[in-house]
Amino acid sequence: xxxxxxxxxxxxxxxxxxxxxxxxxxxxxxxxxxxxxxxMRQGLLAPEYLIDIKGVSELNYIxxxxxxxxxIGALTTHRAIEKSPAMKNGFGVLAEMEHxxxxxxxxxxxxIGGNICHGDPAGDPAPVLIALNATLSTASLGGTRNMAVEDxxxxxxxxxxxxxxxxxxxxxxxxxxxxxTAHTKFNIIESDVATVGVAVSFTLDSGDGVCRDAxxxxxxxxxxxxxxxxxxxxxxxxxxxxxxxxEAGQKASEEAEAVSDISASEEYRRQLVKVLVGRMGKEAxxxxxxx
Amino acid sequence: MKKELRLVVNGQPYEFYVKPKTLLVxxxxxxxxxxxxxxxxxxxxxxxxxVILNGMAVKSCSILALQADGGExxxxxxxxxxxxxxxxxxxxxDHGAFQCGFCTAGMLMSAKSLLDENPEPTKEQIKEGxxxxxxxxxxxxxIIRAVTAVVNGEYKEKK
Numbered sequence: 001x002x003x004x005x006x007x008x009x010x011x012x013x014x015x016x017x018x019x020x021x022x023x024x025x026x027x028x029x030x031x032x033x034x035x036x037x038x039x040m041r042q043g044l045l046a047p048e049y050l051i052d053i054k055g056v057s058e059l060n061y062i063x064x065x066x067x068x069x070x071x072i073g074a075l076t077t078h079r080a081i082e083k084s085p086a087m088k089n090g091f092g093v094l095a096e097m098e099h100x101x102x103x104x105x106x107x108x109x110x111x112i113g114g115n116i117c118h119g120d121p122a123g124d125p126a127p128v129l130i131a132l133n134a135t136l137s138t139a140s141l142g143g144t145r146n147m148a149v150e151d152x153x154x155x156x157x158x159x160x161x162x163x164x165x166x167x168x169x170x171x172x173x174x175x176x177x178x179x180x181t182a183h184t185k186f187n188i189i190e191s192d193v194a195t196v197g198v199a200v201s202f203t204l205d206s207g208d209g210v211c212r213d214a215x216x217x218x219x220x221x222x223x224x225x226x227x228x229x230x231x232x233x234x235x236x237x238x239x240x241x242x243x244x245x246x247e248a249g250q251k252a253s254e255e256a257e258a259v260s261d262i263s264a265s266e267e268y269r270r271q272l273v274k275v276l277v278g279r280m281g282k283e284a285x286x287x288x289x290x291x
Numbered sequence: 292m293k294k295e296l297r298l299v300v301n302g303q304p305y306e307f308y309v310k311p312k313t314l315l316v317x318x319x320x321x322x323x324x325x326x327x328x329x330x331x332x333x334x335x336x337x338x339x340x341x342v343i344l345n346g347m348a349v350k351s352c353s354i355l356a357l358q359a360d361g362g363e364x365x366x367x368x369x370x371x372x373x374x375x376x377x378x379x380x381x382x383x384x385d386h387g388a389f390q391c392g393f394c395t396a397g398m399l400m401s402a403k404s405l406l407d408e409n410p411e412p413t414k415e416q417i418k419e420g421x422x423x424x425x426x427x428x429x430x431x432x433x434i435i436r437a438v439t440a441v442v443n444g445e446y447k448e449k450k
Contacts, residue, residue, distance in 0.1 A: 007294060007311030007357050030355070037314075037353055038334055050311065054358050079347070103423025104401070106335060108347040109354060191422060
């Protein structure tokens, strides 16, 4: 049962920031609400004011530039990203991730910014965005800030957003040459939340398979989306082989801060990381060789 | 404090005064008496409450009614024209695409939204189109057969 709250529906970013500033201690921001309403219904959150930014249309856009990459407004829905022709220019992994994020109904209404600000370490977009080296912008009445998506999550359901601050945009840089990125998640019911999510991105020196840069990001394996840095280190500067990928999977499964919960035991999670890092590594490698 | 809400539901404009915490499904069922839309899991998991809002399938239990303000909603009651059932409804009947019927309204709305977007989906795409809707009776096969029959033109809309 939802508790009563006051509903404020700004139409512009300026209005939203003013309201947010005014009510910062007793408000929550709602975008699509596909995660927030569940928490409110469970009584875990009972804000006095709900600042409903779903109607702030200036934050709903996808801009694509061959050199700069993508700029995605925080209020862009998952489905809009999935269907956007802009994803065809080297961002196919984003479309694939969005396609499996949740049911169509949820993807039609939920937004990428809402997902990231929810701060759930099992969320799908953050690992992929971190693998793609994405950045984001926030705004408050005091000004704007930019940071790496990697630095945005601080703890379980906790982000770097200050009171009075809104996420406004996500920037995904155009990938360097010979870069391939792949993402998958394991779950019992298709399009459900991830039991374990894995995103892998490789940049090769050339088509020969020597790894210049590796980014391996785990979802639902730590309080925040987590870089598996030891696994990345095991690959950097080397020619990627099946044996090396296996080793990277092993390292990632050891460094994951996995815990047991209702969907999987810690041991099972580590096993999933080991297998999925290997699989996504193979896929990322194949894509990097073609890129 | 109640707020004003304007919605067009099945082509009919309405004005309500609702508490902000009112969900879209509550406006449809409790204020308008359109009880075809079902309230199932109440947590966005089962799809029984699926309606079409501004052309998109959404879960009406997971949207504040005020977020739909100014929007157009199509519910299962709006599918038939008069006594004439919608082709999907005819096909569901003929193919036994339900037993208890609790998922049917949501299933029909997801199928409708799929066909609006893509009139010729493959079997895989039909499965994807309804995967946000849980059915505990049929095992889905009869539902997929019913949608396929509509795709194959066996239930042309009678004009």
